Amino acid sequence: MASVLQIQDLHVSYRSSEGVLCPALNGVSFGLMPGEILGVLGESGSGKSTLAVSLVRLLPGNGEITRGAVHFEGKDLLQAKPEELQQIRGRRISLIFQEPSLALHPTMRAGEQVRRVLAAHGSPGKSALRERTRQVFAEIFPEEADRISRSYPHQLSGGQRQRVLIAQAIVCGPSVVIADEPTASLDPATQMEILRVFRTLRERLGLAMIFITHNPALLSGFADRVLVLYGGQIVECGPAETVLASPRHPYTKALFQSVPAVSEGRGNGRNTRLPVIPGDSSQSSLPREGCPFEPRCTERMDICREREPALVNLSESHVVSCFKYES
Amino acid sequence: MKVKGSDGGQDMQPLLKAENLVKRYAKRSLAGAREELLALDGVSFTIFPGTTLAVVGESGSGKSTLASCLACLESPTAGNIWFEGKDLVKLGERARRQVRPQIQLIFQDPASSLNPRWSVLETLIEPLILRRKFKPEEMKPRANSLLERVGLSPDIVERLPTELSGGQRQRLAIARALALEPKLLILDEALSALDCSMQAQIANLLVELQSSLGMTYLFITHDLAMAAHLADEIAVMNRGRIVEQGPADNILKQPQHKTTRQLLAAVPRIARAALPAVEQ
Numbered sequence: 141m142a143s144v145l146q147i148q149d150l151h152v153s154y155r156s157s158e159g160v161l162c163p164a165l166n167g168v169s170f171g172l173m174p175g176e177i178l179g180v181l182g183e184s185g186s187g188k189s190t191l192a193v194s195l196v197r198l199l200p201g202n203g204e205i206t207r208g209a210v211h212f213e214g215k216d217l218l219q220a221k222p223e224e225l226q227q228i229r230g231r232r233i234s235l236i237f238q239e240p241s242l243a244l245h246p247t248m249r250a251g252e253q254v255r256r257v258l259a260a261h262g263s264p265g266k267s268a269l270r271e272r273t274r275q276v277f278a279e280i281f282p283e284e285a286d287r288i289s290r291s292y293p294h295q296l297s298g299g300q301r302q303r304v305l306i307a308q309a310i311v312c313g314p315s316v317v318i319a320d321e322p323t324a325s326l327d328p329a330t331q332m333e334i335l336r337v338f339r340t341l342r343e344r345l346g347l348a349m350i351f352i353t354h355n356p357a358l359l360s361g362f363a364d365r366v367l368v369l370y371g372g373q374i375v376e377c378g379p380a381e382t383v384l385a386s387p388r389h390p391y392t393k394a395l396f397q398s399v400p401a402v403s404e405g406r407g408n409g410r411n412t413r414l415p416v417i418p419g420d421s422s423q424s425s426l427p428r429e430g431c432p433f434e435p436r437c438t439e440r441m442d443i444c445r446e447r448e449p450a451l452v453n454l455s456e457s458h459v460v461s462c463f464k465y466e467s
Numbered sequence: 468m469k470v471k472g473s474d475g476g477q478d479m480q481p482l483l484k485a486e487n488l489v490k491r492y493a494k495r496s497l498a499g500a501r502e503e504l505l506a507l508d509g510v511s512f513t514i515f516p517g518t519t520l521a522v523v524g525e526s527g528s529g530k531s532t533l534a535s536c537l538a539c540l541e542s543p544t545a546g547n548i549w550f551e552g553k554d555l556v557k558l559g560e561r562a563r564r565q566v567r568p569q570i571q572l573i574f575q576d577p578a579s580s581l582n583p584r585w586s587v588l589e590t591l592i593e594p595l596i597l598r599r600k601f602k603p604e605e606m607k608p609r610a611n612s613l614l615e616r617v618g619l620s621p622d623i624v625e626r627l628p629t630e631l632s633g634g635q636r637q638r639l640a641i642a643r644a645l646a647l648e649p650k651l652l653i654l655d656e657a658l659s660a661l662d663c664s665m666q667a668q669i670a671n672l673l674v675e676l677q678s679s680l681g682m683t684y685l686f687i688t689h690d691l692a693m694a695a696h697l698a699d700e701i702a703v704m705n706r707g708r709i710v711e712q713g714p715a716d717n718i719l720k721q722p723q724h725k726t727t728r729q730l731l732a733a734v735p736r737i738a739r740a741a742l743p744a745v746e747q
Contacts (some may be wrong), residue, residue, distance in 0.1 A: 183662040184633055298526060327525045327689040328733035354662045357735035398667035400696035402719060402734050413674060414667040414696065420632045 143171030144348050145195070145233075145316055150208035152187070152194045152372075161204070164190040166372040166432075168208075172316065172348050177338070179363030179380065180352045181395075185421045187372040188352045192320040195350075196229050212316070231261045234309035238321040240301035244293040250304045251277065251289030257308045276311045279344075280337060299330035306337060310345065318350045323358065335362050356396055360384045365457075368392050371421060371432030374451065378458030388460045390439045391417070431462070439464060480552070481513040482683050483537070483651060488546035490532050490707075506532040507543065508707035516650070517677065519684040521698030521715070523691050523730060529707040530687045534655045537685065538572045539563055551650075568598070571644035575656035577636035581628040587614070587639060588624040594646035613642040618672060634665035638672065645676070653685045658693060670697060691730050695719050703727045 152165040165187045172178055182188035193199050195210055197217065210217040212233065217225065229235075237243050245253055255273045258264075264272070277285035280303050293301055302322060309317050319338070323331040339362065341347050351363060359366055359380055366383040368376040368391065376389040387393045397415040419436045426432050427445070434444040443463050452465040490507040506529045514520045524530050535541040537548060539555055548555040550566055558566065574580045581590060591610040595601050601609060611621045617638040628636055637657065644652060654673070658666040670693065676682045688694050694701055695715045702712040703726055711724040722728045 183664060328691070328735070329525055329729060331735070332733050355735070356663065360736065395664055398664045400667075400670070400692045401736065402692045402695060402731065413671045416667045416671060417664045420634055420665065 144174045144212070145172040145350075146209075146211040147171070147195065148209045148211070150191075150194065150210065151206045152190050152199065153204050153206055154200075155202045155204065161206075164203075164372050165194065168369070168372070168374055170367060170374065170377065172350060174315070174348050175342060175346045176365060177342060177349045177351055177363045179359035179366045180350060180369060181354070181356055181359065181366055181392075182352070182369035183354055183395075183421050185371075186369040188354075188369050189320050190372075191369070192235065192318050192350070192352055195318060196233055196235065197225060198229075198235070227261075230257060230314075231312040232314050233316040233318065234312070234314045236302075236305050236309050236317060236319040236322045238324050240298065240305050240325075241293065243305055244301060246293055248292070249289070250291050250293065250296065250307075253304065254289075254307045254311050258311045261312050272311065276307045279310075279341075280307050297330075298326050299333055302326065302330075302334055303337060306334075306341070310341060310347070313345070314347070316348050316350070318352070320352045321354070322351070324353070324355075331358065338362075355399075356384065357399055368395075371426045373432055373448075374459075374461060375433065376458075376460045377451075378454070378460075382455075382458055388454060388458075388465065389433075389462050390437045390464075391433045394436075394438070479515050481549070482516045482551060483514045483685075484512075484547075484549040485533075485537070486511050486547040486549070488533070488536060488548070489544045490529075490536060490541065491544045505707050507536065507546075510546070510704075510707070510709055512702055512709065512712065514651070514683055514685060516683050517681045518700070519677070519686055519698040521686040521688060521694035521701045522704055523688055523694050523701060524704035524726070525689060525730070528704040530704055531655055532707075533704075534572060534653050534685070534687055537651075538570050538653055539567050540572075568594075568647040569650045570653065571647060571649040571651070572653045572655060573637075573640050573644055573657040575660050577633070577640045577660075578628065580640055581636060581643075583628055586625050586627055587619075587631075590628075590639060590643055591646055594643060598647065609646075613646055616645060616676070617642040618668075632665075633661050634668060637661060637665075637669055641669075641672070641676075645680075649682075651683045651685065653687070655687045656689070657686075659688065659690065666693065673697060689730075691719075691734050703730065 148169050150165050150168045153161040153163045155161055168191065180188050180191065194205055205218055208218065212228065217228065251273055254276060255269055258269055258272055277289045281288045288296065288300060323334050326334065335358065338349060342349060353359065363380040366378065366380045367374060368389065370391050376383060376387065376392045383392065387396055394417045398417060400414060417436050427434055430445040430447060431449050434440050437444065441463060449461045449463045449466065451459045451461045453459055454465060488507045488510040492504040492506055494502050494504050510533060512520065522530050522533065536543045543556060553566060555563065555566060588610055591613055592606050595606050595609055614621055619635060619638050631639065658669055661669060673684065677684065686694060686697055698715050700713065701715050701718040702709045703724060705726040711718065711727050718727060722731055
């Protein structure tokens with residue numbers, strides 16, 4: 141099956157105020173299958189948000205895509221003209237951000253905010269607009285579509301606001317949705333509810349989705365595939381069950397262990413130390429040469445400092461970038 | 468493992484005791500009708516020195532209102548807060564000012580609780596000045612030892628908060644709180660904005676400070692897994708009430724109340740198939 145979105149060797153850098161180029165993404169390549177949920181896992185500074193915005197070229201002014209290609213529906217989005225991009229963004233590929241209270245207009249009713257997205261992408265006539273908006277609300281709020289549609293953002297809960305953003309994202313019938321930490325500001329029960337909404341939409345509309353998060357636990361039972369980013373590079377990528385149950389890259393392993401488990405029989409979990417990854421992943425601590433994770437890695441070898449590891453195929457669908465697995 | 472107040476020290480004096488706290492907010496609907504919001508509806512609990520009480524609940528359950536009341540940022544509508552035998556609610560402004568530094572708050576987002584124009588050193592020196600206990604030349608060494616205590620390098624004293632990572636900022640916020648030598652730290656979603664690996668680092672720091680300084684924590688969170696990891700006791704809140712309270716293990720293994728079971732069910736889990744141990 142052909143992928144709906146194909147990213148090849150994407151390099152993105154930010155120019156600092158002194159004019160120095162700081163790399164944020166360093167040769168990222170992957171494909172997104174139709175109807176697939178791809179979980180992108182990474183800490184702050186890993187390049188995960190840069191990835192989200194650079195796919196549709198919404199980088200801030202100091203961001204530059206220095207190399208690579210993003211193929212979508214027969215076009216390279218990185219070469220597309222602004223008018224062409226305008227046709228794709230929000231209509232064929234849409235974005236959902238973390239903070240729903242910032243993304244919504246505070247004094248406009250939810251229904252109107254969704255209707256305007258639709259109107260911005262062509263004007264099918266008033267009644268058609270209203271009908272389509274009503275349909276989307278019925279889809280996402282099966283129980284109280286009318287009430288939510290008439291409400292202002294401040295009258296809605298965090299979860300409901302996030303659903304309004306989802307309504308905006310799907311109203312034009314896109315084939316790809318990119319969601320950057322869409323549940324980070326929500327409590328666990330609401331998080332789960334939003335994940336269920338995404339899954340339902342995928343099943344009903346065949347949406348493909350890039351779901352970006354820092355929380356590995358959210359991906360289990362939700363994502364089809366998991367891609368782990370570290371220091372702007374893919375360190376591991378494979379089927380969700382495989383990566384989550386038996387991670388292979390030292391970073392992925394350490395990251396999963398740092399999440400406390402609700403102890404089923406672990407008994408004396410409290411007041412003991414959690415296994416941590418020493419240090420942090422800020423730009424300044426990334427090495428210039430070799431594997432980006434080397435300074436924090438507990439399994440480092442001499443070669444890790446000398447050159448970058450290549451992606452190794454562990455199986456047809458599971459790749460990892462670590463010298464441990466190079467033969 | 469040290470003796471815990473909840474099991475080993477029944478005769479120990481509680482550090483803080485909340486009795487029947489009620490907080491009512493008046494709110495006006497768009498139509499102009501007055502409505503009342505009961506944020507705290509008769510909350511009572513006790514925290515013993517050197518222990519951790521976790522308060523868990525969904526958004527809107529009253530957790531943060533509780534934090535503000537305990538930190539004397541708001542006064543409860545009714546009820547008492549006994550801190551080392553003094554009732555904070557009835558205390559006059561002068562006397563309250565004496566007690567207040569001993570209860571410090573750490574918020575979710577260190578970026579918005581630190582002054583963006585102050586360097587790390589200035590941030591740490593301010594509480595030292597307020598204590599009026601130190602000579603100017605003593606300030607810098609004290610700030611350095613605070614940094615060390617929270618695992619930050621003294622090299623960063625000249626940096627601004629924007630030049631620190633999220634984890635470093637939260638460490639700085641903790642160092643600033645420690646400058647006042649508090650007895651109780653209220654951590655209001657203090658880990659929620661951090662990456663998983665940073666959460667683990669800060670959680671370990673909290674455990675360390677508890678064993679070295681005998682710190683007492685009120686840990687407010689919606690992350691039941693982290694609550695279970697850090698706390699001796701867990702109190703589950705729903706609509707302004709504590710609906711279930713007990714030793715962390717009991718709450719996890721035998722949740723009684725519906726809210727607790729819902730919270731437990733919502734904890735995302737990774738299937739932990741025989742993870743190889745990571746060396747420390």
